[in-house]
Amino acid sequence: MFSIYILTYNEERDIEACINSARLSDDIIVVDSCSSDRTVEFAQRYPVRVVSHPFESHGRQRTWMLENLPTKYEWAYILEADERMTPALFAECLEAIKDNQYVGYYVAERVMFMNRWIRHCTQYPRYQLRLLRKGQVWFTDYGHTEREVCHGSTGFLQETYPHYTCSKGFSRWIEKHNRYSTDEARETLRQLEQGTVNWGALLLGRSEVERRHALKDLSLRLPFRPLLRFLYMYIFLGGFLDGRAGFTWCTLQAFYEYLITLKVWELKDEQLPTIEGTDSQLSF
Structure with a gap:
């Protein structure tokens, strides 16, 4: 089994669907960047841990999360609130963590936009590091986003995850x-x-x-x-x-x-x- 982190900021429209998709794991931690809407209230309705931490940058938030929030399992998966875990991806993750060859795995996103998957212009398959072994992967800042620093080899998963970009309008x-x-x-x-x-x-x-x-x-x-x-x-x-x-x-x-x-x-x-x-x- 592996733990799942969910990163949030003003995600009241997405958080419940995201948590429900992640409940295949019995260890879910919502890391909220001090939302001003009802994100935390909605998240607390579920059997998950909810922690608030002021946002500095995407890289620093991820690294703080990995260093300061203990998990039940050695492996963890990172979800954004507008992304979803799928049963097929979860099953592949369970198989992947049995292999000691890698410290992290990249997963391709399927960008869902205007009620459809836009496959071509989103550079599909566009990979993000999502599944990682704690203590072996960190993050640094690059522009508005982050880049991973891996102390070991990484692999690629075949299953994808849906990313509902622009879901809030x-x-x-x-x-x-x-x-x-x-x-x-x-x-x-x-x-x-x-x-x-x-x-x-x-x-x-x-x-x-x-x-x-x-x-x-x-x-x-x-x-x-x-x-x-x-x-x-x-x-x-x-x-x-x-x-x-x-x-x-x-x-x-x-x-x-x-x-x-x-x-x-x-x-x-x-x-x-x-x-x-x-x-x-x-x-x-």
Whole structure:
């Protein structure tokens, strides 16, 4: 058996369905980032542990959770509130943890959007590290999200999990991604100043995760990023095959990319007065 963590913030619309999907395990811990809605109230109706911890970042929240919240089992699975555990995935996880070869497993998400699975423009199969052996996997920050640090080899599961993105409506999606774009802009600026593109991983990466991370680092350096992202997703990946949902998804992602670009420009402009002021003092 393995434990299940559920990460939440203002998830009153999703939390009960998420918990119900996870009740295949007898050890569920809801880690709430101090929600202002009824998330905690709804979660407490179920036989689960509920812990609140102020949110700093996705990477820090996960690492704090793994270091400070004991679990009944050595292995744990991480769920977001808008994701679901499935019986088939749960069964495969039970088989996977019998193997001591790996310290973690990647699972592919199925993005559910506008009442359908949009398979093509979401880079399916797009893997996230979800099942892990505690004490062997940690997380660091990358933009608005996180990247895993694994002290050992990792594997890939065949079953997938549904991710009901935008389940709380377009207004919530736009509000959330407006916040995310600020962190992405800071990471973009840092990568442009200090980072490099791993061409080996981009061209010859051993896994989808390695290639995707390298492609992300390359995309930060390309001109016309919002337009290129739309064309890449809608034409190259085949988003047009996903119908109206695919077009809408590609448009939203291009808009998100444009928000990041705008905020990178804004951050650069904020740095200029300091630089100009220093130059003026030196010349004086």
